[in-house]
Amino acid sequence: MDKIIEHIPEKNRSKMLEKILEQYVDKQGLRGIPKPDLDALLLYLYVVYSDKNEFDSFRLGQRFKIKESEVKSLYETGLLKYAKMTWNVPYKLDKLLR
Numbered sequence: 001m002d003k004i005i006e007h008i009p010e011k012n013r014s015k016m017l018e019k020i021l022e023q024y025v026d027k028q029g030l031r032g033i034p035k036p037d038l039d040a041l042l043l044y045l046y047v048v049y050s051d052k053n054e055f056d057s058f059r060l061g062q063r064f065k066i067k068e069s070e071v072k073s074l075y076e077t078g079l080l081k082y083a084k085m086t087w088n089v090p091y092k093l094d095k096l097l098r
Contacts, residue, residue, distance in 0.1 A: 004046070004063060012049040019045055019085060036074070037081065043071065044078025 008016060023041055024033055033041070043064060047055050055075060061068045 007050045007052065007063070008046070009049075009051055016045050016049040019082075023082060023085065037077065040074040040077035041082055043074045044082050047075065047078075 005013070020041065024030075024038060043060065047053070047060070052059075057068045057071045057075070060071045060075075064071065066074075
């Protein structure tokens with residue numbers, strides 16, 4: 001299986017890293033965010049910045065090596081907690097909510 005980073009276009013990698021550091025380090029500090037919230041942040045940002053730019057729980061489960069139900073739960077958490085930081089990122093909501 002290929003590396004996860006390969007599914008994030010190079011032009012989006014620095015933007016994604018910036019959002020991770022902003023939410024995880026700048027706002028909370030190391031260890032300031034619970035692991036499930038960090039997992040949700042990573043999965044949510046991956047969906048937003050990946051080359052597919054769509055939510056496919058089966059594919060994401062394989063890629064992140066977790067159950068589809070966990071993907072759905074983490075993504076829902078990510079949407080609720082972190083969507084406001086990416087409102088200006090162009091992606092299609094209809095694809096994400098399938």
